[in-house]
Amino acid sequence: MPELDEFSFLPAQAAALGAPVPTVSRVDLSLADGRRLSGLRWGDAPPAVTLLHGAGLNAHTWDTTLLHLGLPALALDLPGHGDSSWRDDAAYVARVLAPDVVSALQTWAAGPQVLVGHSLGGLTAAAVAASRPDLVSRLVVVDITPGVDPSAGPAQIRAFFAGPTDWATRDELVERALSFGLGGSPEAAARGVFLNSRVREDGRVEWKHHFAHLAAAAANAAQDDTAAHPAADPTPPDAVRAVLASTGWDDLAQVEAPVTLVRGERGFVTAADADELRRRVLGADVRTLSTGHNAQEEDPAALAALVREVVTDTAL
Structure with missing residues (x-):
C-alpha cells in the first residue's frame, strides 16, 4: 500500500462529490526573518480566491469547500500552523500575521483577491484588507467578529x-x-x-x-x-482569547472592499454580534448558515456557493 501524503485523501473526496480531482500543489515562501510561509495552490491559473483558516486548523480545512467551489484558489497555512513556521514570540494576532499574508499575495496572486478568513483567519484577513486595499477586492469573514467571546465556544x-x-x-x-x-x-x-x-x-x-x-x-x-495558591482562580488562560484584539474593529472600519460576514447559527457569532458589525461597518452583508463555528467543514457546499456568488459579483 502506498504511503499516505497530504493529497492522498483528495480523490475519494472528489469522487464523493462527483467532482474532478483538481491539481493541488504545496507552495512555500521564505520570509525575510528566515521563517517559512506555506500554502496550497488549487489549479494552474492564478488564484481568484485566497483563504485563511482559523486557530488550530490549517489550509486543508478548506479542501471540501474548494472541491465544491471549483475555482483557482490559494489556501494558506497561517504562521504557527500546518507547514508554516512557528513564531518564537507566539504572537498570533491579526496585525502581526497580516504582513506574512501580504507577502504571499504579492508572490502568488496576480491581482486583487476575494479574501476569505475563518475565525483567526477572518481577523487577519481584515487586517490585510485594511493595510493593503490594493490586494483585496472583497472580504469574507467566517464566524468571527472582534467582539466575540471565545469562552462561548465548546x-x-x-x-x-x-x-x-x-x-x-x-x-x-x-x-x-x-x-x-x-x-x-x-x-x-x-x-x-x-x-x-x-x-x-x-x-x-x-x-x-x-x-x-x-x-x-x-x-x-x-x-x-x-x-x-489554592484560593486562586483555577480557570486556565484561554490561548484563543489573545487573538481577539480590540484593534480588529479599527481594521474593519478601514476596509475599503465590500465586507460579508458569514455566521453559523450554532457558531461563535451571535445575532447581537452581527448587528454590532452592521452598525460599525456600513453596508456589510451578513449571511447565516445552519452550522457551528467551522462552516467550511460542516456545510462546505453552502459556503462554496456563497463564495462563488461573491466572486461572480466582484467580476461584474
Whole structure:
C-alpha cells in the first residue's frame, strides 16, 4: 500500500462529490526573518480566491469547500500552523500575521483577491484588507467578529488541546478526538489528524500547530499556580482569547472592499454580534448558515456557493 501524503485523501473526496480531482500543489515562501510561509495552490491559473483558516486548523480545512467551489484558489497555512513556521514570540494576532499574508499575495496572486478568513483567519484577513486595499477586492469573514467571546465556544475543544502534546501513534490521537466528540466520523477524524499532525524524529506524534502546545503550557501553569495558591482562580488562560484584539474593529472600519460576514447559527457569532458589525461597518452583508463555528467543514457546499456568488459579483 502506498504511503499516505497530504493529497492522498483528495480523490475519494472528489469522487464523493462527483467532482474532478483538481491539481493541488504545496507552495512555500521564505520570509525575510528566515521563517517559512506555506500554502496550497488549487489549479494552474492564478488564484481568484485566497483563504485563511482559523486557530488550530490549517489550509486543508478548506479542501471540501474548494472541491465544491471549483475555482483557482490559494489556501494558506497561517504562521504557527500546518507547514508554516512557528513564531518564537507566539504572537498570533491579526496585525502581526497580516504582513506574512501580504507577502504571499504579492508572490502568488496576480491581482486583487476575494479574501476569505475563518475565525483567526477572518481577523487577519481584515487586517490585510485594511493595510493593503490594493490586494483585496472583497472580504469574507467566517464566524468571527472582534467582539466575540471565545469562552462561548465548546469547552471540550479547549480541554482537548490542553491535554498531552504528543502521542505514540496517530491512532491514539484519533481515539482522543473521538472521545471528546470531535472530528466527526472515524474516517474524517483520521483524515483531520493526519493532516494536522506530524511524526517527530523520535517517532512521537505531535500537533503541527503551535496553539496546542501553548494551550497545554497555559493549563499546566494554571494547575501549578492553583497548587501553590489554592484560593486562586483555577480557570486556565484561554490561548484563543489573545487573538481577539480590540484593534480588529479599527481594521474593519478601514476596509475599503465590500465586507460579508458569514455566521453559523450554532457558531461563535451571535445575532447581537452581527448587528454590532452592521452598525460599525456600513453596508456589510451578513449571511447565516445552519452550522457551528467551522462552516467550511460542516456545510462546505453552502459556503462554496456563497463564495462563488461573491466572486461572480466582484467580476461584474
